[in-house]
Amino acid sequence: MNRIISKSRLSDNVYKMQLEAPLVAQERKAGQFVILMVDDELGERIPLTIADADAEKGTITVIFQTVGATTTKLSRLEPGDSIAALLGPLGRPTSIRGENGEKPGHVVCVGGGIGVAPMHPIAQALKAAGNKVTIIMGARNEGLFVMKDEMAAIAGENLILMTDDGSSGRKGLVTEPLKELCEAGAVDEVIAIGPPIMMKFCALATKPYGVKTTVSLNTIMIDGTGMCGGCRVSVGGKTKFVCVDGPEFDGHEVDWDQMLSRMGAFKPQEQAAKEHVCKAGIFK
Amino acid sequence: MTPKEKMAIPPQAMPEQDAAVRARNMNEVALGYTAEMAKTEASRCLQCPTKPCMQGCPVAINIPGFLAKAAEGDFASALDVIKETSLLPAVCGRVCPQEKQCQKFCTMGKLLKDVDKAVAIGRVERFCADLARETGAEKPVACAPKTGKKVAIIGSGPASITCAADCAKAGHDVTVFEAFHRCGGVLVYGIPEFRLPKAIVRHEIEAIKQLGVKIENNFVIGRTRKLRDLIDKDGFDAVFVGTGAGLPKFMGIEGENLNGVFSANEYLTRANLMKAYLEGSADTPFWHGKRVAVLGGGNVAMDASRMALRLGAEKVYLVYRRSEAEMPARKEEVHHAKEEGVEFHMLENAKRVISDGKGAVAGLECLKYELGEPDASGRRSPVAVEGSEFVLDVDTVVVAVGNASNPLIPTTTEGLEINKRGNIVVDPETNMTSIPGVFAGGDIVLGAATVILAMGEGRKAAAGISAYLSK
Numbered sequence: 001m002n003r004i005i006s007k008s009r010l011s012d013n014v015y016k017m018q019l020e021a022p023l024v025a026q027e028r029k030a031g032q033f034v035i036l037m038v039d040d041e042l043g044e045r046i047p048l049t050i051a052d053a054d055a056e057k058g059t060i061t062v063i064f065q066t067v068g069a070t071t072t073k074l075s076r077l078e079p080g081d082s083i084a085a086l087l088g089p090l091g092r093p094t095s096i097r098g099e100n101g102e103k104p105g106h107v108v109c110v111g112g113g114i115g116v117a118p119m120h121p122i123a124q125a126l127k128a129a130g131n132k133v134t135i136i137m138g139a140r141n142e143g144l145f146v147m148k149d150e151m152a153a154i155a156g157e158n159l160i161l162m163t164d165d166g167s168s169g170r171k172g173l174v175t176e177p178l179k180e181l182c183e184a185g186a187v188d189e190v191i192a193i194g195p196p197i198m199m200k201f202c203a204l205a206t207k208p209y210g211v212k213t214t215v216s217l218n219t220i221m222i223d224g225t226g227m228c229g230g231c232r233v234s235v236g237g238k239t240k241f242v243c244v245d246g247p248e249f250d251g252h253e254v255d256w257d258q259m260l261s262r263m264g265a266f267k268p269q270e271q272a273a274k275e276h277v278c279k280a281g282i283f284k
Numbered sequence: 285m286t287p288k289e290k291m292a293i294p295p296q297a298m299p300e301q302d303a304a305v306r307a308r309n310m311n312e313v314a315l316g317y318t319a320e321m322a323k324t325e326a327s328r329c330l331q332c333p334t335k336p337c338m339q340g341c342p343v344a345i346n347i348p349g350f351l352a353k354a355a356e357g358d359f360a361s362a363l364d365v366i367k368e369t370s371l372l373p374a375v376c377g378r379v380c381p382q383e384k385q386c387q388k389f390c391t392m393g394k395l396l397k398d399v400d401k402a403v404a405i406g407r408v409e410r411f412c413a414d415l416a417r418e419t420g421a422e423k424p425v426a427c428a429p430k431t432g433k434k435v436a437i438i439g440s441g442p443a444s445i446t447c448a449a450d451c452a453k454a455g456h457d458v459t460v461f462e463a464f465h466r467c468g469g470v471l472v473y474g475i476p477e478f479r480l481p482k483a484i485v486r487h488e489i490e491a492i493k494q495l496g497v498k499i500e501n502n503f504v505i506g507r508t509r510k511l512r513d514l515i516d517k518d519g520f521d522a523v524f525v526g527t528g529a530g531l532p533k534f535m536g537i538e539g540e541n542l543n544g545v546f547s548a549n550e551y552l553t554r555a556n557l558m559k560a561y562l563e564g565s566a567d568t569p570f571w572h573g574k575r576v577a578v579l580g581g582g583n584v585a586m587d588a589s590r591m592a593l594r595l596g597a598e599k600v601y602l603v604y605r606r607s608e609a610e611m612p613a614r615k616e617e618v619h620h621a622k623e624e625g626v627e628f629h630m631l632e633n634a635k636r637v638i639s640d641g642k643g644a645v646a647g648l649e650c651l652k653y654e655l656g657e658p659d660a661s662g663r664r665s666p667v668a669v670e671g672s673e674f675v676l677d678v679d680t681v682v683v684a685v686g687n688a689s690n691p692l693i694p695t696t697t698e699g700l701e702i703n704k705r706g707n708i709v710v711d712p713e714t715n716m717t718s719i720p721g722v723f724a725g726g727d728i729v730l731g732a733a734t735v736i737l738a739m740g741e742g743r744k745a746a747a748g749i750s751a752y753l754s755k
Contacts, residue, residue, distance in 0.1 A: 024508065042562065085465040085502045087463060087502045089507055222568075228547060228550035230547075239541060261543060262543060262643070
């Protein structure tokens with residue numbers, strides 16, 4: 001169960017893993033995530049978005065960055081090893097424009113850093129539903145882009161690359177082309193997935209144009225089924241649980257400052273745990 | 285012995301860890317009777333022919349029957365009597381609110397004009413179960429011949445464990461689906477080690493495995509597989525939904541999403557199931573508040589308060605808007621919490637959580653309350669005293685004001701009838717839901733209740749399932 005089929009390193013601290021999870025692969029829809037544990041005795045439970053799945057082979061793909069103790073431990077597992085616990089697919093699937101009665105249109109997908117991974121199945125589904133899909137990918141530098149070829153295959157010439165240092169594509173932030181597209185007036189919907197701060201500024205960028213902007217939140221979670229409430233955020237002044245009400249919400253309604261603050265609730269402990277793991281193991 | 289002689293036997297006190305010591309460790313507080321104490325306590329039973337105690341027991345254990353055996357020192361036979369109707373005596377002996385159930389009706393308590401002097405039925409029950417477990421003397425349970433019917437049980441809390449065991453004994457092929465990586469539901473994520481050692485829960489789970497029950501952990505029905513797929517595609521003939529309450533209620537007050545405010549479910553799950561108390565070994569972090577306010581008056585509020593002390597809090601305030609008499613918690617838990625140093629703030633309630641300006645808790649503004657007219661629950665309803673605001677200096681707030689029912693199964697199962705509170709509607713006789721072959725029981729039906737009531741529901745549903753499958 002939960003065997004690692006393949007593993008590759010996409011950049012310095014970003015890994016891609018294909019996991020054996022036949023039931024999850026069968027049931028999952030774009031936008032959903034899994035919760036996993038590397039060690040089911042003393043490990044923690046972390047949510048990871050499903051980047052891709054193959055129902056026939058019974059596999060799912062996750063892409064993760066080594067930001068804490070668990071992702072660091074996960075990065076040290078090899079093909080053939082098993083993930084101790086894997087639960088999913090969780091969360092509500094993305095509402096794909098064109099699938100639920102409304103007319104297909106022009107959808108801009110903004111993926112920042114490894115946020116491109118969860119964007120992949122969404123962009124695929126949007127394209128399949130007949131939308132024109134523009135993809136804006138942002139990273140600090142060229143080496144940090146993930147799944148560029150896969151995204152190019154969906155967006156074709158409508159792929160816009162942005163880097164902080166100009167090492168690839170345009171130099172600047174993803175919000176710049178996003179604003180330009182909105183200004184040109186031909187955007188029906190925006191989906192932004194990436195670091196919270198990026199999603200916050202994407203939502204701010206589209207707000208003056210009144211363009212619906214969906215974001216996918218990756219908060220702290222434990223059970224992932226609505227039992228603990230650790231993932232709660234304020235959306236439109238109401239408390240929502242990301243695990244069961246989300247993970248996608250209207251970016252214009254999310255209380256970003258509160259969300260960012262909650263993401264950092266356990267920062268000192270998380271930092272100490274990561275350092276402990278890094279020292280205890282040989283970093284590959 | 286004459287009734288008079290029995291009345292003269294002193295009630296046997298429960299040996300306990302010293303309050304100051306136990307408030308800083310996770311070991312069980314109540315140490316359990318010795319055989320001599322259990323025998324003596326059982327011999328206090330008057331053997332009333334009307335058996336009033338039994339009316340108070342949700343699963344109608346033959347209480348005088350087992351106490352008579354225990355009084356003779358025949359604890360194995362006593363356990364046999366208990367097990368005729370109850371499956372989890374080691375658990376129930378520890379967590380049942382006996383003073384509101386069996387012991388409330390005990391004639392001895394009435395004669396001595398003090399419910400605390402009733403026969404300590406739960407303690408004797410616990411002793412019988414512990415003795416058999418610790419000495420490996422539990423008798424193998426016989427299962428009926430295989431029926432060839434497949435039953436799916438959703439969840440692995442008290443209702444589900446009971447339903448699974450009864451279905452397996454009836455000869456059905458049973459599979460339990462549990463979303464967490466460990467089985468036991470609230471018994472493992474909610475109730476702390478110091479009140480219910482996890483070894484006991486593991487033992488009960490092992491016992492149902494011995495009956496041939498298969499367990500699928502990390503499997504969430506409604507997501508990994510839809511409930512209807514279990515019947516339509518996976519060949520299950522009946523399904524039991526025992527998913528519990530499991531959706532924490534919050535107060536809906538300002539500042540409730542600040543860092544340092546937790547639902548009791550989250551606070552206790554981090555500490556219990558995720559083992560955050562093993563500092564330095566467990567990866568799941570814990571919020572080590574120095575000054576903690578716990579809101580609520582139930583067992584969960586007591587558990588959270590006492591956990592806070594054990595994880596290093598210097599001050600723990602229990603804030604409850606009614607008075608102690610209205611508290612739903614077990615008397616023993618209230619008593620233990622006080623002994624350990626939890627400070628009770630009765631007739632007070634949180635108004636807003638104060639921010640430190642950086643996203644974390646800097647205090648809790650409260651209001652004083654007084655009791656007014658009785659409300660729908662029969663308890664006198666608390667009324668806020670205008671202008672009575674004051675601030676509790678705390679850095680952590682734990683909200684333990686109950687659970688609503690978890691919507692995961694109802695929202696992913698077409699045709700499953702729920703009431704306006706979100707609880708699944710069942711036939712009171714069979715516990716069958718609006719979908720033929722689908723049964724439900726425990727907190728998902730009752731709303732937040734107790735372990736023993738959930739167990740009784742699981743048992744009733746199992747009988748309903750067997751009757752349905754034999755048609």
